[in-house]
Amino acid sequence: MSEGEPIKCLAAVAYEAGKPLTLEEIIVEPPKAHEVRIQIKYTAVCHTDAYTLSGVDPEGAFPSVLGHEGAGIVESVGKDVTNVKVGDHVIALYTAECKVCKFCKSGKTNLCGSVRATQGKGVMPDGTSRFKNLKGEALLHFMGCSTFSQYTVVADVSVVAIDPSAPLESVCLLGCGVTTGYGAATKTANVQKGETVAVFGGGTVGLSAIQGAKARGASKIILIDTNDEKKQFGEEFGCTDFINPKKDLAPGQTIVEKLVEMTDGGLDYTFDCTGNTKVMRDALEACHKGWGESIIIGVAAAGAEISTRPFQLVTGRVWKGSAFGGIKGRSEMGQLIKAYQDGTLKVDEFITHKRPFTEINKAFDDLHAGSCLRTVLDLSK
Ligand code: AHE
Ligand code: ZN
Numbered sequence: 001m002s003e004g005e006p007i008k009c010l011a012a013v014a015y016e017a018g019k020p021l022t023l024e025e026i027i028v029e030p031p032k033a034h035e036v037r038i039q040i041k042y043t044a045v046c047h048t049d050a051y052t053l054s055g056v057d058p059e060g061a062f063p064s065v066l067g068h069e070g071a072g073i074v075e076s077v078g079k080d081v082t083n084v085k086v087g088d089h090v091i092a093l094y095t096a097e098c099k100v101c102k103f104c105k106s107g108k109t110n111l112c113g114s115v116r117a118t119q120g121k122g123v124m125p126d127g128t129s130r131f132k133n134l135k136g137e138a139l140l141h142f143m144g145c146s147t148f149s150q151y152t153v154v155a156d157v158s159v160v161a162i163d164p165s166a167p168l169e170s171v172c173l174l175g176c177g178v179t180t181g182y183g184a185a186t187k188t189a190n191v192q193k194g195e196t197v198a199v200f201g202g203g204t205v206g207l208s209a210i211q212g213a214k215a216r217g218a219s220k221i222i223l224i225d226t227n228d229e230k231k232q233f234g235e236e237f238g239c240t241d242f243i244n245p246k247k248d249l250a251p252g253q254t255i256v257e258k259l260v261e262m263t264d265g266g267l268d269y270t271f272d273c274t275g276n277t278k279v280m281r282d283a284l285e286a287c288h289k290g291w292g293e294s295i296i297i298g299v300a301a302a303g304a305e306i307s308t309r310p311f312q313l314v315t316g317r318v319w320k321g322s323a324f325g326g327i328k329g330r331s332e333m334g335q336l337i338k339a340y341q342d343g344t345l346k347v348d349e350f351i352t353h354k355r356p357f358t359e360i361n362k363a364f365d366d367l368h369a370g371s372c373l374r375t376v377l378d379l380s381k
Helices: 047-053 101-108 118-120 166-175 179-187 204-215 229-237 254-261 277-285 310-314 329-342 357-366
Strands: 008-015 023-027 035-044 067-078 091-092 130-133 152-157 157-160 194-201 220-224 242-243 269-272 291-298 318-319 351-356 376-379
Touching: 008 220, 008 357, 023 329, 023 357, 035 091, 035 166, 047 357, 067 152, 067 166, 091 166, 166 179, 166 329, 166 351, 166 376, 179 204, 179 269, 179 329, 194 204, 194 277, 194 351, 204 220, 204 229, 204 269, 220 229, 220 254, 229 242, 242 254, 254 277, 269 277, 277 291, 357 376
Parallel strands: 194 220, 194 269, 220 242, 269 291, 291 318, 351 376
Antiparallel strands: 008 023, 023 130, 035 067, 035 152, 035 376, 067 091, 091 157
16 A cells, blocks of 8 residues: 555656656655545646747746646545545646635636646645655646656646546546647637637647537638648548648738638637747637637747737627636536547547657657647556
């Protein structure tokens, strides 16, 4: 029994920005009150992990244990934990849900204030870390999850128990990308039957926004990507049209002009899933006058700013964004798991690569290949 004891296990430590992760044994302390220690079974790598590792994330600090798209089994719980128990199958939540803070009670947002400040500093809510290397140096947490370790400790508000019959290898993807895109379409935008949608960027988030729009019965779903490989993915998830702006525009035509022409004046909803601020502007300006809404999901480079003519908003276009698709992780994850089990939410289809955990640095390289949506790492290997 490891309960109450420190655990020595394999982790991928980010010691320095721009350097590969170091695979080494670390010590994971037992959970304190309102904390949960999880044996991570599977984790995927998201662009945000690479973004933070690159050193440009203002909240990125080193040395740390990255990873935020993971699922596992509860190994032990600290005092006063009531929402999960030993043996539960769980997903780590980078967007916590305490159910009692001003944000949680507002009914207006899934953002939760309970642990966000300490999470952004890479520490547990008491201001300390549960990770150290074998030299005794403390290692920081990341996004309240740190799934690049065989064991991790998270706040109880940052974990949700799920149906144990759901395969952890697949549903780990609900920890970020799939939920973010699907929720952005079905919750943040709340796309309705017959409406038109454009999605900029055909990665996991964009394709999930497409499947959310399709689930709602959108009449036109246009995927825009500069990589032709994304066309086939887009069609698999439900897009009706694909545009490669490098190849498919008439001479002198802009992507905004093309989209406005294709949709009789512009789209009901557009989604930026690229993090590129020029694309964000195009996405806004391709919205229909009077009501079109553009949802920013992509994480832009640190310090980047968005711009448009205010007239775009005066004339009724709406600029919005959402985190984790507006989904409340503890209250609403069960519905997503169920949709996956019913076959209405595609998840397995995003797993283009599988690797043993020890190949995690190769999984970061996979991210840059157009043919890669998600690499899932098996922590037992
Ligand atoms: N830390 C960065 C911002 C990073 C960011 O925007 N993160 C997204 C999630 S990316 C998932 O892959 C998010 O939801 N943020 C909301 C939050 O509360 O962190 C910075 O610029 O400081
Ligand atoms: Zn992510």
